[in-house]
Amino acid sequence: MRNRLNRRVAAAAGAGISITMLLAACGADQIEGSGGSGGGDASGGAGTGVDAAAEIDCAPYEEFGDIEGEEVSLYTSILAPEDQPYIDAFQPFTECTGVSVTYEGSSEFEAQLLVRTQAGNPPDIALFPQPGLLQTIVRDTGTVVPAPDQVEAAVDEFYGEDWKNYGTVDGEFYAAPNSANVKSFVWYSPSAFEEAGYEVPETWDEMLALSDQIVADNPGGEIKPWCAGIESGDATGWTTTDWMEDVMLRTAGPDVYDQWVNHEIPFNDPAVATALETVGGILKNEEYVNGGIGGVQSIASQAFQEAGLPILDGSCFMHRQASFYAANWPDGTEVAEDGDVFAFYLPPINEEFGNPVLGAGEFVGAFSDEPHVQAFQLYMTSEDFINNRAAGGQFIPPHSGLDVANLQNPIDELSAELLNDEEATFRFDASDLMPGAVGAGTFWSEMTAWIAEDKADAEVLDAIEASWPAS
Amino acid sequence: MSTTDREQGFTTSAASAPGVKAGDFVDPAVSGGGSRTGTVPRSAKAKKRLTNPGASLIAIVLAVLWTIPTFGLVLSSIRPEIQTKTTGWWTFPLDPQVTVNNYNLVLYGGQNNFASYFINSLVITLPAVIIPITLALLAAYAFAWMDFPGRDALFVGVFALQIVPIQVTLIPLLRDYNDAGLAGSFWPIWLSHSIFALPLAIFLLHNFMKDIPKSLIEAARVDGAGHVKIFFQVLMPLLTPAIAAFGVFQFLWVWNDLLVALTFGSPDTFPLTERLASLVGSRGSEWHVLTAGAVISIIVPLIVFLSLQRFFVRGLLAGSVKG
Amino acid sequence: MDLLLSADSTGDKLITMVAAIILFVAVMGVLLFAVDRPRNVPSWLVFLAFVGPAALLLLWGLIRPAILTIYQSFFDRRGETFVGLDNFVALATSNDLRSVLVNTIIWVLIVPVAATFLGLLYAVVVDRSPVEALAKALIFLPMAISLVGASIIWRFVYEYKADIGDIQQIGLLNQILVWLGQEPYQFLLNGPWNTFFLIVVFIWVQTGFAMTILSAAIKAIPDDVTEAARLDGVTGMQMFRHITVPGIRPALVVVLTTIAIGTLKVFDIVRTMTGGNYGTSVVANEFYTQAFRQSNAGLGAALATILFVLVVPIVVYNVRQMRISEDVR
DSSP, X not given: OGGGOOOTTTTTTOOEEEEOOOOSTTTOOOOOXXXXXXXXXXXXXXXXXXXXXXXXXXXXXGGGOOOTTOEEEEEESOOTTTTHHHHHHHHHHHHHHOOEEEEEEXXXXXXXXXXXXHTTOOOSEEEESOHHHHHHHHHHHOOOXXXXXXXXXXXXXXXXXXXXXXXXXXXXXXXXXXXXXXXXXXXXXXXXXXXHTOOOOSSHHHHHHHHHHHHHHOTTSSSEEEOOOOBBTBTTTHHHHHHHHHHHHXXXXXXXXXXXXXXXXXXXXXXXXXXXXXXXXXXXXXXXTTTTTOSTTHHHHSXXXXXXXXXXXXXXXXXXXXXXXXXXXXXXXXXSTTSSBEEEEOOOSOGGGOOEEEEEEEEEEESOOOHHHHHHHHHHTSHHHHHHHHTTSSOBOOOTTOOGGGOOSHHHHHHHHHHTOTTSXXXXXXXXXXXXXXXXXXXXXXXXXXXXXXXXXXXXXXXXHHHSOOO | OOOXXXXXXXXXXXXXXXXXXXXXXXXXXXXXXXXXXXXXXXXXXXXXXXXXXXXXXXXXXXXXXXXXXXHHHHHHHTSOHHHHHHSOGGGGGGSOOOXXXXXXXXXXXXXXOHHHHHHHHHHHHHHHHHHHHHHHHHHHHHHHHXXXXXXXXXXXXXXXXXXXXXXXXXXXXXXXHHHXXXXXXXXXXXXXXXXXXHHHHHHHHHHHHHTSOHHHHHHHHHTTOOHHHIIIIIIHHHHHHHHHHHHHHHHHHHHTOOHXXXXXXXXXXXXXXXXXXXXXXXXXXXXXXXXXXXXXXHHHHHHHHHHHHHHHHHTTTTTOOOO | OXXXXXXXXXXXXXXXXXXXXXXXXXXXXHHHHHHOXXXXXXXXXXXXXXXXXXXXXXXXXXXHHHHHHHHHTTBOTTSOSBOTTHHHHHHHHSHHHHHHHHHHHHHHHHHHHHHHHHHHHHHHHHTTOTTHXXXXXXXXXXXXXXXXXXXXXXXXXXXXXXXXXXXXXXXXXXXXXXXXXXXXXXXXXXXTHHXXXXXXXXXXXXXXXXXXXXXXXXXXXXXXXXXXXXXXXXXXXXXXXXXXXXXXXXXXXXXXXXXXXXXXXXXXXXXXXXXXXXXXXXXXXXXXXXXXXXXXXXXXXXXXXXXXXXXXXXXXXXXXXXXXXHHHO
């Protein structure tokens, strides 16, 4: 999903970043872990990195034979400076096996991956930000190779079945899960809440009551309970779809949610209409939005990156956004339960469905079955890797071998807690699972029109339904 | 920077070229190469021009309108992030905080050093300008001055090719480059840029060539010059402004291109634009840094434009043709 | 050869570059030298030597992909099953396509004319002024800015912030509105004018192109022509209409055509500024979305084919202009 976080600026003609790790001895510049030199990474950005000498168990990789001196190319949508923790976490693997890892991140990841696979020039490994994209590439090009047995065994051992399923296409297991994020969060300012005497709401009704309270406490109409922003370049609208999914889980429940994802119920089903109406109760309520930014329509033009910032100056109190929003607070903002900002769990609506958690994640797919590539795939699923990587911050693997002590900030801890909560019903971001024409197409654009042009609920749902691919 | 006023002082007397009547209008750049005869200083007329208040007003209004947005960009690039994101750049005088942080991030924030991107841009751009211009000049000459069945239809076909969006060519070309073992080097980038530039280059240069008086070519033919000789000795000097004009644009397009560099290149060959585009970070929240990046990326094209300016005029003087 | 394929260090890269240029020049030189014997080389071979290299590249790099694309437009999203005209039918029956086509046509009607007019006007008024180079550089500047830069620049122009509390505008136009006591306006959100505000950005970029080419053309009008006219008492507007414009007619056609085709292909401005939302999408943007976001090869190809069709009127116009100028000669 991260790849969606494409931006107005770089969406232009395609862009990317590339960090080459030419550690192979070819006279190339050695990469120095710059640790985000020049600063500029948001809180929770590049961490200190892992001590390159981190000891790992090299035994699992011996069975792949003599692979020393080989190179693995990894293609991702994760750009600098957030790539550094990955690069650092690959170091021990390189030391073990002598296989170097070439990291390349691109903001035009999907388009470029499509071009490269179709032209017969794919990377060895791609970090798929959405299962939907994995499905598309598998079904359309047939270039992704099924995961090796060792990787499948590791995934069976460490990950829940759901997570394995997201990496499975048409019954064949292709891609191991990697990192995850949790979307069911509402960001707020603990100090502002305390000052005004507000409590963190635990049910939807309490949350609406709190919203009304905030409206009543601020009669000027300039300070509002909610702020939101959905502008995201050519991915404008995705934040609204997250709202929809979260509410859908809470009003219709996980089973209906699954039917909705798989198009077993039409997109304009009454259950979906109810969810949309519930979202509209907040996002299209002039009294509730858009704190510090404007009216309802300003949600459409507000870049999502800065949409939560009015919380800091008190002109807005709540901002529903995923765990990764931690990186969007300005430098020096403390993300903690008693800090400048923190997030609470988006409360349930219907008790019968418990506490559903909406999330998304990334998956490791390979385009080559060479031994050194397989060894690297195996490393990506190992406890060694995920703990090394988690220590770099901004990484929450849904992996049972994760030592939570390695997590770098409270929001990651809270996310990991939710992901690993046996009681919680986890569901994957629906738009990431739906066919691209909807999930990365009309679902975004119609929800944008719903806000920007005040398009009616029924019309929005009918239009999305009509666009669902026939096959 | 100053105009070549003195150079403009020369008029090219069209009458000295046989067959060119006053009234035969010669488009870009070239009048039928006259010799440097009478000099009527233009500066006298320039004065008259400038005293026309209407014209001056139009020029100033347009220049201001066109410059304001860019001025805002330059000013934003030296303001701190938080200010850029919360206040307009025009409030700068009220609270003039200056930082070089944005520039530092652009220049030193990456893994590869900035200079290597810069070198890549340069290495990509020069051949990608020279190759298509050369090929297009030859082709344009053939379309303008050689008789060949179906010539005009062919020419129309070539210029219509401008409509082919680069995107539809990416996959077929990349496949061929892979098969040829060129992928990841500079060659595919040079070749691709050359291909994409050709239709427009041939179209533009052909139109410039068409306007060179036939008599010049005829005269050279009578003297027994072949096509190659005519091309180099008669036409090239007259085409300098056209070549300079197209050269500037091709330089710009290649310099600012991202798509071709991303698709056909590799991390070893990525140009400056790739570096800039990646500055916004995975979540695009660092876009303020781009202000500095954009300013840096403008500098080189601007220098190229200003330094080629004089050729736009000089073409008028290159008209001494030995028939 | 190995060096030429994988240059890592700066020195190697520069060597590769110089080698490439020299190699190219040498090949072309040999080719021309071979045909430069007017007595014993058939004329078609000379023609081939001049046109051949460019024609080969075009055939391989543009014509072949274009034909492939048209072929693909009759196939399904994976390019496997022949579906006849289904893709075109799907486009024709979708509601959005009509507005996309209308938008594209609006773009093509406005941008070339406006950019050419402004470029010409400016080229004429700064011609022969003492600060000409600088004045032209100012208008040329937008051309030099990559689109990534341009989209940020215009963000500082159109950005909307509500006029509440102590929020400050960061978009210049809205700041001006606020200073005038008006409410801030959502420039990019409210149709149908939002398309017009996107068009402004493209005009801003393209005017420099028009100005540069037309300025060169104006300078090429022989002085004795203008002098003669001046002696006849032709001044100002008349001079412009009867001397300047006819004198640069071919250049005007070139500029109009080039900008028109460039406008048909424009997608990055739409993509970065509105993402094609709010009813601002154009054909090229839809093509990009289908081909590279939805990986729907068939539909993408059909949209590209529509682009090819849209260029036909421009080609026809050009052919007619070419005939006219042939007649004049």
